[in-house]
Amino acid sequence: MTHSTRGLTQWLEQLERFCAQALSPDSLLGPYDAACERKRLAVAASFGLTGIQVALEHGGFGAPYSIKARLAQELASLDFGVSMAVINSQNVADDLSRWLPADVSKRWVPGLLSGELIGCTALTEPGAGSDFSAVTTHAVQTSDGWRLQGEKTWIINAKIADVFLVYAQTQPGTGAAGIAAFVVEAKREGFERSLDAFTSAAASSSTGGFSLQGYVARPDEMLHPPGQAFKRALESINGARVYVAAMCVGMLQASLRIAQEYGQRRQTFGQPLAQYQGWRWMLAEAAVDLEAAGALVQSAAQAIDQGNQSQDLAAKAKVFATRAAQRHLPALLHAMGAEGLRDSYPLLRHVAAAQVATLVDGSTEMLLERISKNLKKTG
Template sequence: MQLTEEQKMLRDMAREFTRNEIAPRDKWMDDNGFDWDLCKKITKAGFMGANIPEQYGGGGGGIVDTTIIAQEFAKGSASIATFMGGHWLASNLILENGTEEQRQKYMPEAVSGKIFAFGLTEAGAGSDAAGIKSQAVETEDGWLLNGSKAWITNSGVADYYIILAMTDPEQGTAGISAFILPKDAEGLAVGKFEEKMGVRGSATCELAFNNIKLPKEALLGVRGKGFKMAMQTLDIGRISAAAVCAGISEHAMNLAKAYANERTAFGKPIKAFQGLAFRFADMYAEIKAMELLAYEAATTKDAGGRCTLDAAAAKLFATEKGIQICLQAQAVFGGNGMSKEYDIERLVRDIRVWSVMEGSTEILRMIVSGTVLSK
């Protein structure tokens, strides 16, 4: 994967921003939750609108660009990388499927720091996304939305939600539509922030919809195409997820590397023991493979090709190997790796969520195996 000069500049910019602004705040976010001040700095630096075309005030970048940022941010904070991925995914739904009026209204807001969230999952519909129960009934002057959502990234801090709801239940997935829901809509109730195992600086709440009245123009895209839109957008989410796992894994490896150089046993640094040193060979090779899979899928998407198979394969590989890399890195620390005084403990918790988010490992194996065997 050869980056352009502009992409190298973007990588260096994201890397410096991570080192100076994001990494120092990760422990604080793990203890306290979402960091509004850091969000303002991210907006000021132009990252919030990196995926938005220049005509709407954004950076004009593609999926490769956001993949670069996601990977670099994840080296400093999985929470911030998760937050950004959720924002980009939701805003991209409007960019790719909205009317020109919707793009002119919402894209500049995404650039200026308004936070977007994508609401698909419900308490009884996770991997079975077609099983959602939220409904939007058409009225004379718009839509009436009822139902609930769970485990929505950026919920509780988002200004706008892209909500999937049934409009024609008898048609199954062909009866799902997408709607733009502002945070101040009457009838929207936001639950308490979830006390999660990892990525604790990324906000996650339950949402409840009680007879929310939406105007006709709240419909995003074509009625009945919401499920298809969501599945296409999840390709982008899975590419970002693979890049995030690569970033977390590299962070874990570097922490373990520093410790292996400092820690001594039997009169020499523990890196001198071949059994431990070989761990780093495997870590490095697997991280490079993660990167290549993620960037190949991103390049395909930017070129206008379909990347469902490659995006699923990238996330499947990155999540499975990323968890093992973080565990291997933690083992380098011995008993110290179990202590919250060492950052590696937090990374082990952070990486775990990615085997569920943006498609569980089992769902991804179904997608990859089904596609490969159908050819």
């Protein structure tokens, strides 16, 4: 099978093989181990998962966005953190191959595709989350390139990554217009990883932070110049909203199936739980929102693939799917009684992950702002 003929069915088979090899229930229980997470991403890479969308001419698979979103969904049904880790590393390979000249991007892209290198994208700082234009990590042009100074926090894969896409301010006081993006390597002088433990929610996403102290990025390591970086970041975040929504669909789908099966088995007062209307309506409510979230995700992914305006749909898909996950995952956990809390099921992990999903790549409030601005335009 050539790269270009790989369709959704073949991708799902690859994914199944990856899950069987690297996502045993035991390996998802923790405790967090950087070496294990690195190994897991290397296995994901060996199945092509870190190059899904990367163009064929750069060694990737050139799959459409909707396939990436579907794989993100299936992976998250087992573990949101792993899904985020794989997709974020693939995004770095995609961005580098898309925006840098081939002779520069080839320093990292083959390594990212093979799993030898791991990537991450760093916008957030201790003082700038939702308000990304307020980043204070700054880049000063010098004779040898750009000298970077600042701190990034809450970055997926930062605990284990080798290649960082770092957004930094080049002209303090200019906000979005002065922001540029640089490729930063963890192995070079001036880079220091944070020792902070961060969170056990989505621990397998290896979320962490780092600081840059006089780190020098060479002139050809500027990924996006000022004036373009902010726009490019928003474009990437738009796509990210849809796959995060897809991940919520995956978590809901898996949890609904697990609760439904449990309800057939578990007897109370002489009958299976599923015989009680009060019990099964909890699942029916989840099924309604799951269907709607899935349809929104599909429309938004299709709009991206067709090059249509997708900003509004992406925001709506993420608001709806994350809210559905926040509402129904705890209900499904509850529907299983104490059994739902067992670590051998993913439900408790999914509940915490849903909270992460509402924040990353645009919080619910930021998205509602975006949707209301679009209402003004169309009203």
